[in-house]
Amino acid sequence: MNAALPPSLALVGAGKMGGAMLEGWLSIGLPPHAVSVFDAHPSDAIQALCAARGLALNPQQIAPPAVLVLATKPQTLEAVAPLVEGIVSPDTVLVSILAGKTIADLLRRVPTVRAVVRAMPNLPASIGAGATGAFANEAVTEEGRARAHALLAANGIVEWLPSEDLIDAVTALSGSGPSYVFHLVECLAEAGAQAGLPPDLALRLARATVTGAGRLLEASDLGADVLRQNVTSPGGTTAAALEVLMGEGGMAPLMTEAVAAAKRRAEALSG
Ligand SMILES: NC(=O)C1=CN([C@@H]2O[C@H](COP(=O)(O)OP(=O)(O)OC[C@H]3O[C@@H](n4cnc5c(N)ncnc54)[C@H](O)[C@@H]3O)[C@@H](O)[C@H]2O)C=CC1
Numbered sequence: 001m002n003a004a005l006p007p008s009l010a011l012v013g014a015g016k017m018g019g020a021m022l023e024g025w026l027s028i029g030l031p032p033h034a035v036s037v038f039d040a041h042p043s044d045a046i047q048a049l050c051a052a053r054g055l056a057l058n059p060q061q062i063a064p065p066a067v068l069v070l071a072t073k074p075q076t077l078e079a080v081a082p083l084v085e086g087i088v089s090p091d092t093v094l095v096s097i098l099a100g101k102t103i104a105d106l107l108r109r110v111p112t113v114r115a116v117v118r119a120m121p122n123l124p125a126s127i128g129a130g131a132t133g134a135f136a137n138e139a140v141t142e143e144g145r146a147r148a149h150a151l152l153a154a155n156g157i158v159e160w161l162p163s164e165d166l167i168d169a170v171t172a173l174s175g176s177g178p179s180y181v182f183h184l185v186e187c188l189a190e191a192g193a194q195a196g197l198p199p200d201l202a203l204r205l206a207r208a209t210v211t212g213a214g215r216l217l218e219a220s221d222l223g224a225d226v227l228r229q230n231v232t233s234p235g236g237t238t239a240a241a242l243e244v245l246m247g248e249g250g251m252a253p254l255m256t257e258a259v260a261a262a263k264r265r266a267e268a269l270s271g
């Protein structure tokens with residue numbers, strides 16, 4: 001087991017993200033007996049995982065954990081805070097992945113806690129290919145930060161941020177970003193169908209194209225710009241398409257607008 005992993009951990013909210021993170025922690029050797037899972041409506045998959053691996057699910061009482069990861073929806077913070085407050089001690093590091101909820105919002109609801117890490121993972125965490133941005137407040141010790149890092153790194157890359165303000169932009173880029181890419185697959189498939197392909201064939205090709213491009217990006221030392229140029233023959237078909245995508249009203253201004261909208265929504269979720 002990674003020496004930096006916390007000796008005890010509580011996960012509150014084991015839905016899509018919390019559940020994915022939990023699987024990552026177990027896969028890097030966090031002992032199941034060190035983990036308690038709290039969820040108001042645990043899915044069948046979480047119930048089965050807890051039963052199979054011997055994880056405590058909704059235990060009545062636990063000793064305050066070294067780290068508590070909060071992974072419920074931001075809108076449920078008010079409702080879940082008394083449960084969290086009842087579990088933590090002043091030495092617990094609270095790691096929150098709630099979009100928009102600030103450290104001040106969290107400390108107001110969970111007054112016993114002092115050390116808070118705000119983290120923003122993303123859904124590819126479920127296959128260990130996540131990207132997380134994180135910020136630690138001044139009460140997080142070196143040990144606490146190392147523990148949070150070990151947990152977050154179980155699911156992919158971790159970028160520590162110099163200020164909390166940046167978390168909303170990270171949420172808008174990489175937190176929500178996988179959804180933009182999945183929508184790209186939908187748009188590409190629809191465009192292929194409009195161009196005359198049977199819709200199911202267009203969907204298969206669109207999916208394989210985005211997956212393949214992502215894998216190439218990962219495997220290559222080349223930048224996205226060079227890889228783009230490598231597909232683009234002068235005067236060829238790609239150049240014709242990129243004139244549209246890189247033209248006025250193309251993808252760059254659209255993406256800028258989309259990310260700005262997500263960031264505004266994250267800001268509005270605070271409080
Ligand atoms: N889904 C995603 O791609 C990402 C989500 N997030 C953040 O992760 C958090 C969770 O999102 P999802 O996993 O998508 O939601 P989800 O709805 O799949 O999971 C939330 C879980 O919390 C549980 N829950 C609700 N009220 C509770 C309570 N009072 N006590 C204990 N458990 C309770 C629910 O039963 C559910 O299993 C959100 O704050 C979101 O901002 C962050 C990055 C990416």
Ligand SMILES: O=C(O)[C@@H]1CCC=N1
Pocket residue numbers: 099171175176
């Ligand atoms: O859509 C949301 O609010 C959450 C945060 C980032 C991804 N999903």
